[in-house]
Amino acid sequence: MKNKLSYSVFYTLTILSISCSPEVNEQGSQNVKPASATTRPEEAFPNQRGALQTTKLNGQTVIYQLFGDQAVFESDILLSERDLRQDDDLQVEGTGRTKASSRWPNKIVYYSISPSLPNQSRVLDAIAHWEANTPIRFVQRTTQRGYVLFQTGSGCSANVGYVGSVQYVNLASACTTGNTIHEIGHTIGLWHEHSRADRDTYVDINTGNIITGYESDFQTYVQRGTDGFDSPGGLDFGSVMMYGSYDFSKNGLPTITKKDGSTFVSQRNGLSETDIQTVLSMYP
Numbered sequence: 216m217k218n219k220l221s222y223s224v225f226y227t228l229t230i231l232s233i234s235c236s237p238e239v240n241e242q243g244s245q246n247v248k249p250a251s252a253t254t255r256p257e258e259a260f261p262n263q264r265g266a267l268q269t270t271k272l273n274g275q276t277v278i279y280q281l282f283g284d285q286a287v288f289e290s291d292i293l294l295s296e297r298d299l300r301q302d303d304d305l306q307v308e309g310t311g312r313t314k315a316s317s318r319w320p321n322k323i324v325y326y327s328i329s330p331s332l333p334n335q336s337r338v339l340d341a342i343a344h345w346e347a348n349t350p351i352r353f354v355q356r357t358t359q360r361g362y363v364l365f366q367t368g369s370g371c372s373a374n375v376g377y378v379g380s381v382q383y384v385n386l387a388s389a390c391t392t393g394n395t396i397h398e399i400g401h402t403i404g405l406w407h408e409h410s411r412a413d414r415d416t417y418v419d420i421n422t423g424n425i426i427t428g429y430e431s432d433f434q435t436y437v438q439r440g441t442d443g444f445d446s447p448g449g450l451d452f453g454s455v456m457m458y459g460s461y462d463f464s465k466n467g468l469p470t471i472t473k474k475d476g477s478t479f480v481s482q483r484n485g486l487s488e489t490d491i492q493t494v495l496s497m498y499p
C-alpha cells in the first residue's frame with residue numbers, strides 16, 4: 216500500500232528484556248563519532264534528499280522535504296495534506312500533542328501488519344514493550360476506520376498522533392525493535408525530545424554543522440510557532456525520542472552538544488522514565 220498524502224496523518228519478549236522501566240545508559244560524556252554523518256536510524260528515505268518545500272504553521276515558516284507525493288518532516292515524520300494546510304491549528308507539546316482529537320480514543324491503537332513485512336517479531340516485541348510500560352493497548356484491526364498499518368518502507372518513519380483513518384509505520388529491513396518503539400512513539404503522539412522549548416538550557420545546536428535543508432528539523436515547538444508544554448524534569452538525554460549528537464552532520468562535527476561541549480549518543484533500547492511519564496500525562 217502506498218503512502219498517499221490523503222491517507223497519512225501528522226501527528227508520534229520474545230518480549231523485550233527491557234520490560235517495565237528500562238535502565239538507560241546515557242553515555243553522555245563520551246565523544247562518540249558517528250557511523251555516518253549524514254543519516255540516522257529513523258529516516259523515511261535514508262541517504263536521499265527530497266525537494267525542499269515550505270509551509271506555514273501558525274505564521275511560522277517550516278521547511279519539509281517532498282519525495283514524490285510524500286512530505287517528510289524531521290526526517291521520519293510523515294505529513295498529510297491536513298498538516299500542510301496553512302489554516303490548520305496544529306497544537307503540540309514538548310514531546311507530544313495536546314489536542315484530544317490527536318490522541319487514540321480509549322488508549323486503544325488499532326493496527327494491522329502487512330503480510331509482506333519481514334521480521335514481524337520486531338513489531339510484536341515493540342508493541343509488548345509499550346503495553347508493559349504504558350496504559351496504551353494495541354488491538355488488531357477488524358473494521359475500524361482509524362488504524363495504523365505496519366508495512367515495508369525505504370527507512371523508518373511514521374505519522375504523529377491519531378487522525379481517524381489509515382496511517383503508517385514504515386519499516387525497512389534495517390529498522391530494529393528499538394527503532395520500531397521510536398516510531399510507535401510518534402504514532403502515539405510524541406515528538407522528538409530535542410524539540411522541547413527549554414532544550415537550549417541543556418544543549419547547544421551547532422547550526423553550522425547541519426546539512427543544508429535540515430535546519431528546521433532542529434527547531435523547538437516554540438520556534439515552529441506551535442503551542443504546548445514541556446514535561447517536567449528537563450531534557451531527557453535517555454529518551455527513545457532523542458536525536459544523537461551527530462545526526463545530520465554535514466562535516467563530521469556534532470550538530471547537538473551538551474552545554475559543557477561533550478557529545479552523547481541516542482538510545483533505542485526502550486522507553487525512558489520521562490517518555491513513560493509524558494505518555495501518562497497525555498493518556499491519563
